[in-house]
Amino acid sequence: MTRTDSLSGVSDPAVHRPIIVVLCEPIDAPKPAGMAALELVTDVRYTDAAGLPDAIESAEILLLWDFFSSALQEAWPRAQALKWVHVAAAGVDTVLFDEFRRSGVVLTNAHGFFDGPIAEFVLATILAHDKDLHRSRALQRGHEWEHRESRRTAGSTALIVGTGGIGRQIARLLRAVGLEVRGSGRRASSDDPDFGIVVPSAALAEHVGWADNVVVIAPLTSQTRGMIDAGVFGAMKASAHLINVARGPLVDEAALLQALRTGQIAAASLDVFVTEPLPTASPLWDIPGVTVSAHMAGDVVGWRDGLAEQFTANVARWLAGDELVNVVDKSLGYVARG
Numbered sequence: 001m002t003r004t005d006s007l008s009g010v011s012d013p014a015v016h017r018p019i020i021v022v023l024c025e026p027i028d029a030p031k032p033a034g035m036a037a038l039e040l041v042t043d044v045r046y047t048d049a050a051g052l053p054d055a056i057e058s059a060e061i062l063l064l065w066d067f068f069s070s071a072l073q074e075a076w077p078r079a080q081a082l083k084w085v086h087v088a089a090a091g092v093d094t095v096l097f098d099e100f101r102r103s104g105v106v107l108t109n110a111h112g113f114f115d116g117p118i119a120e121f122v123l124a125t126i127l128a129h130d131k132d133l134h135r136s137r138a139l140q141r142g143h144e145w146e147h148r149e150s151r152r153t154a155g156s157t158a159l160i161v162g163t164g165g166i167g168r169q170i171a172r173l174l175r176a177v178g179l180e181v182r183g184s185g186r187r188a189s190s191d192d193p194d195f196g197i198v199v200p201s202a203a204l205a206e207h208v209g210w211a212d213n214v215v216v217i218a219p220l221t222s223q224t225r226g227m228i229d230a231g232v233f234g235a236m237k238a239s240a241h242l243i244n245v246a247r248g249p250l251v252d253e254a255a256l257l258q259a260l261r262t263g264q265i266a267a268a269s270l271d272v273f274v275t276e277p278l279p280t281a282s283p284l285w286d287i288p289g290v291t292v293s294a295h296m297a298g299d300v301v302g303w304r305d306g307l308a309e310q311f312t313a314n315v316a317r318w319l320a321g322d323e324l325v326n327v328v329d330k331s332l333g334y335v336a337r338g
Helices: 052-058 071-078 098-102 115-130 133-141 165-176 201-210 230-235 253-262 303-320
Strands: 019-023 043-047 061-064 084-087 106-108 157-161 180-185 189-192 196-200 213-216 241-244 267-270 290-292
Touching (some): 115 133, 115 165, 115 241, 115 290, 157 165, 180 201, 196 201, 201 230, 230 253
Parallel strands (some): 019 061, 061 084, 213 241
Antiparallel strands (some): 189 196
């Protein structure tokens, strides 16, 4: 008997119904869309982090709907039947503990889903900085008329740290509005189709001084943690604008504060932080030149429904015995290019 290849029909009772555990936090959080159809052909169980060790014991599939959760590591010894974990996000750093890396469990993520929205967000931050829109808003609140000159965005430069799918979409969009773009990745290249030049991340401090805008979109791994450090800030232009839309720990926040206070760089647009939500006592809220947003660069209207659809489509492939899409290379921490 073969598995049903559709989520729309009622499964044959003789067909094995895989157990899917969905981790939600809190347990009464809104459930992913489309689960009713999934429940016709699978056994879907919902849990929070506290209940995950019990829930996962016989599960074949785990959906981390709470994509920031690190609860899988604690539950791992009881995940004896687990075959596939899907993280409803682009970043998978919270699940890449050593035991999981070494296992045969397949990992997939939301690769591709956030490319366009995050690219738009990055462009918006660059335009807002160049056109001094944040100060215009502050002046408006005080009913102050202050004529100023703004910067041209076309003709400026951007170094994109991270050459995966999101980084490539950022590069394409920025080039379309006239920026000169380069990338920074694991492997150098002089003829990349999206970045033109790719410089090695290991030598970032040697190349970062070229850029007016430094966009951080690398995955968080043991190699990239803290990669934007005092040495990198010291090599940046005094007029440089740092944009982080990846993970907070990629940037050494103490070094960033020092760079801003001493004028090593001019500005930072930060969507992610080492601690989230950003503590109210953090000096990043008030230091001149910093713009704070609440980890929302990719979260456009309807994003949760889109993530759910991406997962259920992959479940359909699983049930049909087809290969999954968006399989993460666990040794790298991201979906590798073919």
